[in-house]
Amino acid sequence: MPSYIIENGEKGRWPEELIIHTDGACRGNPGPSSIGIVFSRLDLETVYEYAETIGSQTNNFAEYFAVKKAFEIALSQQVLSVHLKSDSQLLIRQLTGEYKVKSEGLMPLYLDCRSLVQKFKRVQFEHVRRE
Template identity: 50%
Template structure:
C-alpha cells in the first residue's frame, strides 16, 4: 500500500433494524485499482437509519484522512444523504445537523471530493460492514447483561 494513496473510493452505508433500532455504520476504502485499504464496521447503539448513514460517512472520511488520501469519491446508496452533502437538499432534521456539519468539515479537508449515489446492489460491501457493526453491538449487549 502506498504511503499516500492519492485517490480513494469510500463506500459507506448505515443500517438500522427497526428505524430506530440497533444500528451500525460501515465503510470500505479502496484505491483506484480496487485494492481494499481499510474497512470500518461499527455498532452505534439504537438510532435511526439516517444517523447511521451519516456516521458511516464520517467514519469513512476520517479513515481516508488517516490513510493520507487527497482525492475522494464517496459513494452511498442513500440519495437523501448524497443530496444533503452536495447541498441539493437542506438538512431540516435538527439532530442530523451536527453530523452533516462534521461530514462537510471532513470533506473540506481533501484536495478534491465527489459524491455519488449508487444503487444498493453496488454498495454490498459497505452494507455488509454496517450489518456487521449491528451484529457486534447486539452481541456485546447480550454478553454485558
C-alpha cells in the same frame, strides 16, 4: 449495547486517492445500528474495511455517521481525494447541497461532514442504487 469494531486491511501507506463505499443500517427506525466502510484503490482493490456498531440510531444517522468516520479515517492516512459512494440518496443530495437538512438530529453530523470535506483536495459524491 456494547460497541464492536472490526477492522481489516492495511495500516501502512495508502494511496492519495480512494474510492470509499459507506453504508449505515438499523433494525427498526430507530433501532440497533451499525456502519460499514470499504476503502478501495482506483482499480477497486480493497485497501481497508471498517465496521462498527453504534447503538440505537435512525437509518439516516447511521448513514451520516458512516461518512463522518470514513472521512476521519481517510484523513488520518493522508488521503487527498475521495470518491464517496453511498446508497443513501438523501445523504448524497444533502452533502452536495441539492437538499436542505431539515432534521435537527442530523445537523451536527452534516456540519461535521461538510467541515471534513474541506480538508480534502477533492471530494466526489455518487449515489449508487441498492442491489
